[in-house]
Amino acid sequence: MLGYYCNHKDYTTFVLSELNRLAETRPDQVNEYKSAVMKMLVLDLDPMLQVIAPLYASTGRPAEMQMEIFRSFVLMKHMRATLDGWVDKLSQNPVLRIIAGFTPDNMPKTSSYYDFINRIVPLKELPEVRPVTKKPKEMLKKGEKLAPKNPGIVAKLAKQVITNEERFRKRLARRLERFLQRIFARVAVDASVKMGLIPESVDVSGDGACIETGASSYGKKVCKCHESGIHKCTCDRRFSDPSANWGWDSHNERYFYGYTGYFISAYNRDLKIDLPLYPGLFRQTVTTPFPQSSRCPSFASLTQLCVSTPSSQTAPATITLHTTFCIIGTLMPLSR
Numbered sequence: 481m482l483g484y485y486c487n488h489k490d491y492t493t494f495v496l497s498e499l500n501r502l503a504e505t506r507p508d509q510v511n512e513y514k515s516a517v518m519k520m521l522v523l524d525l526d527p528m529l530q531v532i533a534p535l536y537a538s539t540g541r542p543a544e545m546q547m548e549i550f551r552s553f554v555l556m557k558h559m560r561a562t563l564d565g566w567v568d569k570l571s572q573n574p575v576l577r578i579i580a581g582f583t584p585d586n587m588p589k590t591s592s593y594y595d596f597i598n599r600i601v602p603l604k605e606l607p608e609v610r611p612v613t614k615k616p617k618e619m620l621k622k623g624e625k626l627a628p629k630n631p632g633i634v635a636k637l638a639k640q641v642i643t644n645e646e647r648f649r650k651r652l653a654r655r656l657e658r659f660l661q662r663i664f665a666r667v668a669v670d671a672s673v674k675m676g677l678i679p680e681s682v683d684v685s686g687d688g689a690c691i692e693t694g695a696s697s698y699g700k701k702v703c704k705c706h707e708s709g710i711h712k713c714t715c716d717r718r719f720s721d722p723s724a725n726w727g728w729d730s731h732n733e734r735y736f737y738g739y740t741g742y743f744i745s746a747y748n749r750d751l752k753i754d755l756p757l758y759p760g761l762f763r764q765t766v767t768t769p770f771p772q773s774s775r776c777p778s779f780a781s782l783t784q785l786c787v788s789t790p791s792s793q794t795a796p797a798t799i800t801l802h803t804t805f806c807i808i809g810t811l812m813p814l815s816r
């Protein structure tokens with residue numbers, strides 16, 4: 481069952497009181513993390529409760545500090561840190577620990593962060609043994625896109641939606657990112673609307689983004705050829721991010737290994753910023769949304785969401801498999 485959660489009002493009180501106390505002796509330390517403090521204070525996670533509550537049983541041992549773990553991910557991403565060593569960093573740095581909402585004797589272990597991810601995106605992400613997919617050699621010109629592997633698929637999908645909407649909705653309901661998307665909608669989009677950052681009448685646009693995985697495109701050798709003195713072989717290898725594939729980054733004119741994200745954004749004319757409304761994620765060469773994507777990019781797809789980017793230019797996110805969950809940390813509030 482879902483354990484205790486300190487609501488935003490109490491969290492704010494805790495942070496301000498602890499930071500004030502710390503600032504009496506180490507004002508420099510508090511000042512150093514000013515932007516992180518501001519971000520955490522504006523990140524109201526109360527609306528997230530209704531989204532994740534159904535994911536926990538009504539009985540059993542309580543899963544403690546789930547929202548706090550989510551907040552900690554946001555902070556971790558802001559600090560450009562990875563989960564390896566993050567818990568140690570929090571315990572050694574009083575400012576970070578305070579704004580994550582933890583006391584010295586009440587901090588979740590690293591394993592709790594993993595459990596949280598498994599809860600939000602319950603997917604078996606097992607490595608796969610298969611042949612190496614080589615990086616394509618053909619170079620395209622700047623701005624040029626790869627030819628679609630399944631021409632006409634959009635028309636086919638559109639037809640499916642029109643003729644059998646119910647089936648399509650059922651299919652969408654199974655997408656792995658649905659909880660992440662709901663958290664984003666309640667925590668970031670709703671908040672942005674309330675703050676007036678997303679106006680009542682919006683210009684909506686969609687744009688793709690390259691999402692690079694940190695997992696190796698070469699895979700890991702699992703054969704014994706090396707022991708027999710054969711150093712170059714074509715045996716199957718183990719890939720830790722089996723859903724990743726090669727794609728063409730037309731903006732930077734290079735191939736990248738990972739996924740394609742697609743984001744629907746609202747443009748704020750006054751502030752001249754794009755504010756993401758909805759994230760989508762696709763495997764390269766696969767035009768079916770969501771169900772086939774893995775946990776790693778699921779979080780990655782949300783990376784760019786809350787970041788206000790200049791119109792039509794979404795920076796590619798570089799992620800590593802092991803820091804999959806750091807991506808969730810980018811679910812920061814849309815703030816000025």
Ligand SMILES: [Zn+2]
Nearest residue numbers: 703705713715
């Ligand atoms: Zn071999």
